[in-house]
Amino acid sequence: GRDIAGLVEMGAITRVPGTATRNARYAITLPRQSQDSDRAQALFQSTDTDGRLYPANPSIRYDGPIVAADGWYAIQRVASQTFVAHSVQALDDSPQVGAVVSIHHGHIIAPERQETRGMNKKRKPTP
Incomplete structure (x- = not known):
């Protein structure tokens, strides 16, 4: 009770x-949709893609291309028909449309920088 x-x-x-x-x-x-989520939805609809749009959770790492961006939101494709809306004000850099990036805790990491993260272990070549 x-x-x-x-x-x-x-x-x-x-x-x-x-x-x-x-x-x-x-x-x-x-929860009622806010005006901000309406703005993200409008940006997503302007991309003419099929799928669902979800708000990004900052503690989850998202990998994929940026399909649309404006002054408020960046829309990222994270699966075949799944997209997330990142608040641009929460990001440390402005994402570029078409760039394939990882976004985690507001940090945008380009693929060439992803390889330098973590342990510097030498990998065995694959046969």
């Missing part, structure tokens, strides 16, 4: 009207 009350207080769920206290049903409250 306390967990449900906490979720209701946070606004994550709402009680379905007309349900009784003992038999109460709850619905997940979906």
Whole structure:
């Protein structure tokens, strides 16, 4: 009961009207789209590509080409029909459309710089 009350207080769920206290049903409250996400969606639609657009999570590393960018968002293809919208203000550099990059915690890493990251182990040549 306390967990449900906490979720209701946070606004994550709402009680379905007309349900009784003992038999109460709850619905997940979906966040309202903000004007910013509308702006990212409009930029994505201007690319004429099929797929779904999701907001980027800064703690996840995304690899792929930048398909569109403006002063607010950079749209990156991360799978065949999956795209993420990065806030340009959260990035340390402006991404270039067409560039294949990795983006993680606001850092844009070009493929040629990816090889120099991490351990400097010599790899055995593949036969």
